[in-house]
Amino acid sequence: MQKKKEILSPIDMEILPYLPCRIKYELMKADMSVLEDIEEIRLRAGKPVMLTYRGGDGFLHEGGQVLRKLCMSMLVTMDELAEVVYKISENSWYAYQDDINRGFITIRGGHRIGIIGTPVIESNKIINMKDISSLNIRIAREVIGCGEKTVKYLVNGSRDIYNTLIISPPGMGKTTLLRDIIRLVSNGFTTGFSGLKVGVIDERGELAASCRGIPQNDLGCRTDVIHGIHKKDGMEIMLRSMSPNVIALDELGNPEDVCTILQVMNAGIRIMATAHGFSVKTLQFRRGFRELFTETVFERFVVISMGRDFLYEIRIMDGDENVLAVDCQSDRKPACFGELNDGRVCVFPAVNRKNRMYKGNPEVFIGNGE
């Protein structure tokens, strides 16, 4: 029995108005529980509408059903894709030209629409995108509170934080975690941390998800955001103009950024950043990180990984890779339980996300195997 829709979900208000009528009406018939869990809506020219949800995917059928088998009566046309982009760009292609050339537009609510087509290139630069062939509508879900248990290991007293690098493979939530840590560091929190001025360099618009210059995500009251700019240039502007205590960046790794990061650190500013990777060791010898590790820039590492026995693990380590804490979204003990150096282990029970608020009640274990 399908659950009836009683209230409008963010998808109803923020995503459906942009979709072609035919697809919109079928999606409106879908079960509310499916709509709530949708992570991506993928539209491809000549292919059926695909939805990614709960770690899997399915195809939209007539009547709003989402099934594994292909639905050949719900094929998306090129005109429909162009219509979606036209609607997203507020009927003004020229106003979103740079975003379209970069391959995505962020809309109200922080949702990101990836755009793929045939690029028009002039002097080695993309100047336009024609024949739009694929769109990926990524539903943004801000998880307020997900960084609360992590952030206390990243602060140094009541007015300082450690330079922190969050490491994980793609799609594991490092940006979500960084976003919440930025919010907490900016606002301050109850255990005596009074909050710091944070400058966010949001090159791809994923942290703040700014729409017409207004951050759609909560990054705290002491946060300034510069978006759509290269990290190197953004850091220089932020340093000169906003005098932040902390600079936060997403997806570090460009060798060109290294020099500016060192310059920022010499100015006494702390760094919080994320990087694609599986462990600290995989990054140590990678270009763009080598110099930062040589200079022992980072004092805290947060590694997010997926273990065999548990869904999700956040391991917090100091600059010498001593494990300080492990947060694990499972009832089982974390895999590294016996390897802890100082013994404090934090285990999250199964995650309970409701209304975008983290409502987990963490248990604290003393790491002696008890």
Next chain:
Amino acid sequence: MEMENEIYYMSRPLGQALSSFSRNKRGRMTLFSKRVSEILSLQELTIETAWKKSVGEFQHQWILHRDEWNLLFSVGEMLGKTDRENQSSFLRMMREKFVIQEKRADEDRARKEKLYKNLGALGGLAIVLVLI
């Protein structure tokens, strides 16, 4: 000119550009642009449909030649569909076309004015001839 600046230099989406134009300027065109932006914000319509609808609403208020109405309709077909440079050159081209239409209308008016003056004089002469 104002719209071209809004699009080319400010890169404002059409809804905003039209409402800003109607706020900052005076004249008959401001009423029209205000109406387009209203339709655009109230209904889920494309700019082309909103433009056509507004032109339809103003058709009984403005006295324009058929060619001028067609020209006005065609503005809505291209608005917002290309990049800044193309939008700018399109608006410039349309402005030139409207200037040509205006000149033609002026010439037409002057020609017809002269014709009616002559007709009036000749008509008067004819009446005088009939009376004597």
